[in-house]
Amino acid sequence: MNLPSILLWGFVASVVMATITEGSRGLGWTRMSVPFMLGSMFTADYDSASPVGIVVHLLGGWAFALLYALVFQALGRATWWTGALLGLVQAIAVLVLVMPVLPSLHPRMANERTGPEPTRALEPPGFMALNYGTRTPLFTVLAHLAYGAILGGGYRLLS
Amino acid sequence: MPQPSSSTPPAIGDYGIIGDCRSAALISRHGSIDWLCWPQFDSPSIFAALLDRDRGGFFAIRPTAPASVTRRYLPATNVLETTFRTDTGVLRLVDCMPVASREQQRGTLRPQHEVLRRIECVEGEADVEVICDPRPDYARVRPRLRRRGALGVWYEHDGMALVLRSDLRVRLSDDHADLAVRARMRAGDRHYVSLVSAFGEPAVLPPLGLHAEQRILQTVAWWEAWSAQCTYAGRYPDAVLRSALTLKLMVFAPSGAVVAAPTTSLPEAMGGERNWDYRYCWLRDSSLTLQALFDLGYHGEGESFMSWLVHTTRASLPRVQVLYDVYGEPHLPERTLGHLAGFNGSRPVRVGNGAHGQLQLDIYGEVIDAARAFTVRGGHLNRGTRRMLAAFGDAVCDLWSQPDEGIWEPRAGRRHNTYSKSMCWVALDRLCRMHDEGHLSVPTARYRRVMDEIRRAIETRGFNDALGSYTDAFDGADVDASLLLLPRYGYADAGSPRMRGTYARVAARLGANGLLYRYHADDGLAGEEGAFGICSFWAVSYLAQVGDLKRADAAFQHLLTFANDLGLFAEEIDPATGAALGNFPQAFTHVGLIDAALQLAHERGVHARPDESSPAELTTATV
Structure with missing residues (x-):
């Protein structure tokens, strides 16, 4: 594994992915705020949640790049399109598998069946995060496609 | 089509105001929120019956029977109390937009914006109705409301969510454009209705019941503390x-x-x-x-x-x-x-x-x-x-x-x-x-x-x-x-x-x-x-x-x-x-x-x- 390469491009890909998700949120295309969702797992302070979440999101993206590198090594190739394909798989897994069960994993997220509680008041994302807007899956997929493509393209260039 | 009040149109002076130092709502003597802009004062309106009674949108809690109305602010606060006296009973409506001190906010997720309404029957019995007819963007949008189980009734549009929750049983209209509640209340009954909004992030949904009561008490205390700083010593x-x-x-x-x-x-x-x-x-x-x-x-x-x-x-x-x-x-x-x-x-x-x-x-x-x-x-x-x-x-x-x-x-x-x-x-x-x-x-x-x-x-x-x-x-x-x-x-x-x-x-x-x-x-x-x-x-x-x-x-x-x-x-x-x-x-x-x-x-x-x-x-x- 080319560790310096994957660390460099992992960082770039994480920043681009976060920019796409936050940009689409800022433009009103979705209400999904990954930083707020992640940060509120660690703190109940409204003002601190997003800054904490941005750091966690970037670090998570960086760490996830190592998994991508392992897959590239196993495949014996790293191209922008193989990276994008991995990103698509990851996005679908996040939307279909992770989002619906997030209320069970998140300490401050409400449950659709029981409703909000004093310590669990955050709106759950629902299937494919559609609760946060019908365009949420689209931008989630786009962000992950960009993430994977940058990793695949960049990793190939420096290998 | 539901109307914000059942009698003649309110005069300008018939309104009261509540707010949270970010936005404000105007409430008529008939318990109808006829003006509300979120997320800030100059944002497009959510309710604008003030400017168009037929299509502006409103959010009313009121008795179904004719009633005499008295109003006041709870002393030294911007928490509005409206009392309806009908032939059969007395209903009391308390309206506020919750605020809290920094200490109280610390450690809890709170909604970006909330209108919290408490209706209680203090004497006899009376039928009450709740009608919420949001018309975002200065009534240019006729929303389609959706149920989300225990999470309440939702409206989603362009990065904004409106969520209405109540411990009363809510019924959507046939076209899902507004919701209504009718219930008989007897002395001692108390219910809460909460409308929250979220812009560009997941909504925070505060619980009702005792938790809602606590938010009202915190709001009263916040305004009382602010009022206590007043040094005026003259008449009036x-x-x-x-x-x-x-x-x-x-x-x-x-x-x-x-x-x-x-x-x-x-x-x-x-x-x-x-x-x-x-x-x-x-x-x-x-x-x-x-x-x-x-x-x-x-x-x-x-x-x-x-x-x-x-x-x-x-x-x-x-x-x-x-x-x-x-x-x-x-x-x-x-x-x-x-x-x-x-x-x-x-x-x-x-x-x-x-x-x-x-x-x-x-x-x-x-x-x-x-x-x-x-x-x-x-x-x-x-x-x-x-x-x-x-x-x-x-x-x-x-x-x-x-x-x-x-x-x-x-x-x-x-x-x-x-x-x-x-x-x-x-x-x-x-x-x-x-x-x-x-x-x-x-x-x-x-x-x-x-x-x-x-x-x-x-x-x-x-x-x-x-x-x-x-x-x-x-x-x-x-x-x-x-x-x-x-x-x-x-x-x-x-x-x-x-x-x-x-x-x-x-x-x-x-x-x-x-x-x-x-x-x-x-x-x-x-x-x-x-x-x-x-x-x-x-x-x-x-x-x-x-x-x-x-x-x-x-x-x-x-x-x-x-x-x-x-x-x-x-x-x-x-x-x-x-x-x-x-x-x-x-x-x-x-x-x-x-x-x-x-x-x-x-x-x-x-x-x-x-x-x-x-x-x-x-x-x-x-x-």
């Missing part, structure tokens, strides 16, 4: 505190800006075109509002406003715009909303405000006077503020001789307004004083020379010997009510023959039923507006300044009779009927009330006002 403490609480609702806490009113297009002349959007921050109104709050012992708002002002004017220094939005955005194009019928048919409904492009020279005086008030009360001017104020002084020296639109921002063009010139004099006077006190450094010799020029111009061209009065404009023969402020800012001695003559002229020309119109000159608009609330209070202040406390007190008491049952004033009052006119509630009028009460208390020696403008020091002038 309830009216003064209600005015202070109303002004606090106009402060946009995230930035420190102060809006003139939370509404748009409530007509100054019923059925006419004098309908304006006041949901912005006029530097004049904001400065006067902060002075009023300063005088009552509230200093924190001043620091926030100064910070907002420095940030807002940085790009345009030394010029300033008349008004900005709450985040300092200067571009506020005025447009009409042709699809809305207007309050009582008063069209057009306008959003944005074309006055932002006007030149109103008096605002330099008002802003700098507020800065001086800030320093007199121990405030410290940081480097940015000092630089801003010095730049204002230079701008005044360059601009004072130009014609301007003036304080009343008519659409009829510019002229040499006497009040504007006097406030240029005030601006330079206050800067010289702050220089002498060591707060900043300005070229005082130049400023004092210009002050002399201004005074000479006012005393020769702004005073009409034949009338024995200052005039509204240079070389004019008419008056406007702003001339009563010349002593207030220390430009003139209230007891001087010139001011006594001016007061007599203003009272004779502009007075009606104990009220004052602001002017009678042609302002380029059709229709006749009402008497201007703050001008009427200026007359009280003037009488107090000349020591005529008996007349001042009587006039003040008379003016208080024009407030609504909650103590709220609109911008204007119809002298014939006493009805409220114009945007509501209006910060300017409540500023006038506070200032008049403080002046009365000061003259009686029960509430000292810091000496900011002693007329005795006006010897730099040479007429």
